[in-house]
Amino acid sequence: MTANLLDNLNFATACRVAFAGFLRLGEFTYKTEDLNTRSIFSATKLTRSDVRFSSSLDHVQLTLKRSKTDRRHEGIQIVLAKTGDEACPVDALQKLLLLDPKEPDAPLFSFHRKPFSRNHFLSTLSTKLRALGIQTDGYSGHSFRKGAAQHAHDSGILDDQIQVLGRWTSEAFRVYFTTNASVLYKLNHQFQTGSPAPLSLLLPPPSPPPS
Structure with missing residues (x-):
């Protein structure tokens, strides 16, 4: 080579x-x-x-x-x-x-x-x-470690298991997590209605203003 x-x-x-x-x-x-x-x-x-x-x-x-x-x-x-x-x-x-x-x-x-x-x-x-x-702009030397933590979180791995995988001695790794829109939608729906969100996570388009 x-x-x-x-x-x-x-x-x-x-x-x-x-x-x-x-x-x-x-x-x-x-x-x-x-x-x-x-x-x-x-x-x-x-x-x-x-x-x-x-x-x-x-x-x-x-x-x-x-x-x-x-x-x-x-x-x-x-x-x-x-x-x-x-x-x-x-x-x-x-x-x-x-x-x-x-x-x-x-x-x-x-x-x-x-x-x-x-x-x-x-x-x-x-x-x-x-x-x-x-x-x-959004990439740095910490991107691999941060990305690994986020991917583990999105894959459903428990926080204490992520802490072990990443060898963190504190819960500082939690600052790496971001929540995508579909998860926020489900949480907000449950918060407002007291029941889980419907299976479809596609938000309906806004209605046009009345003419």
Whole structure:
């Protein structure tokens, strides 16, 4: 594969893993100076050796050696399930390790001509979004973690389970939730009438003003 294709592969895999694992940006990116001492890097940052596939390949275990809520630096195990769809983090990691092999102590993700830093990752994200015709104003390094929390909420996962998945030590994650119009309609209907909303969630168009 060409260097550009490998860069795209690393970036795409990082996006899938970050979303599925509720990762903070600093947990999978690094600075240039972090690479100066490989032993320190291996002890604090994500490397290839931190990826463990299950024997059945139905999930992968990711070891975070340092994270915001791991005050004792004991390491945290994140389990990513295989989904088999285009966003599957397990399939993406398998492909990355096969097509872009590196030493066990090498960074998990990398760019060919520059470090996989916060700035370079966000710059690449903005470039990809603009190429798709998407405004970049609403996206940031926290978008993957925020989006994961919102998606879990919309999927019916309980708040305490979301807290576990995202490794939150408080209920601060609740600020990420937004409620779509259909849910607001059902709630308001029940509030006003005392009974659940009808099955149809399509709001009728407003009546024209009398002539």
